[in-house]
Amino acid sequence: MNHILVIRLSAMGDVAMTVPVLRTFREKYPNVKITVLTRKFFEPIFSDIENLDVYHADVTGKHKGVLGLRKLAKELINLDIDAVADLHNVLRSNVLKVFFSLKGIKVIQVDKGRDEKKALTRSENKIFKPLKTTHERYADVFKALGYPIDLSTHTFPTKATLTPTIIEITQNSTKKWLGIAPFAQYESKTYPLELMVEVIEKLNNQDQFEIFLFGGGKKESDILNNIASKFTNVINTVGKLSFEEELKLIGNLDIMLSMDSGNAHLAAMYGIPTITLWGVTHPFAGFMPFGQPFEHAILPNLAKYDKIPTSIYGNKVPAGYERVMHTIKPETVIETIVSI
Structure with a gap:
């Protein structure tokens, strides 16, 4: 053929x-x-x-x-x-x-x-x-x-050259570049916003990360603009880059924090260490980002919520499972990022 x-x-x-x-x-x-x-x-x-x-x-x-x-x-x-x-x-x-x-x-x-x-x-x-x-x-x-084909033989591409627009946004920061994509298609696998803000605040205060927020659409952009306005080391990328430029920036990150969502897979396809937060879905379903160790997946309390995974995509939430992601402590997320 x-x-x-x-x-x-x-x-x-x-x-x-x-x-x-x-x-x-x-x-x-x-x-x-x-x-x-x-x-x-x-x-x-x-x-x-x-x-x-x-x-x-x-x-x-x-x-x-x-x-x-x-x-x-x-x-x-x-x-x-x-x-x-x-x-x-x-x-x-x-x-x-x-x-x-x-x-x-x-x-x-x-x-x-x-x-x-x-x-x-x-x-x-x-x-x-x-x-x-x-x-x-x-x-x-x-x-x-x-x-x-043998996927263990896969090799990642070299990092893409940054465009002038990306350089302007990043200001060529010498800090560690951390991407955060705080949204997912379903609320059941989206980390509570107040907890994510706590994560961002503590990482911002460490003054060792340049934090780039990723999302899409006006609603998400407004939320991320509000968050970024409160911190010195946080930049909202929504609406500032073309999709092609966004991919180049993701491919130059030091680490990505994402939900069980598309941004996790975009980062992983460039070999970026990718931490994922999981709600009612679970990596066992086969959607773990490529090449990432299981330790990069942070799960809720499975002893308390033993029906997880309740669905493949997060669209089925049993009664009483609405707050599963509240069992993921911000400290756990921060410790995992810093350790990597």
């Missing part, structure tokens, strides 16, 4: 988790062309991988609905693809699979391990054990296509 189409449309963290896999693939199979089908916004995530093209899926515009997907499939087939690695395996990619199959193009889809994950997250007769990581599941797809 000379040309493999890789499908991963969303979400940002899942897209970022493809990067170490694709880097490893590229190192072992340099002559196989890769085209990644994803959303236009995510294209900078793949910027350091050579001989890789990104094809934009406009799922809210010209590629919307079955007719739009038919058009998209025709566009992709015209690229002379030989096989498809579907790392998403959702309704949209299943529709595309039908069109590809009609043309005799081989499609291998990721096994999401749904039954295993149900057993891990159910409240009764829970099977509490670590599952295969998402990165390993992605690698299995390429193995099934005839391209086995």
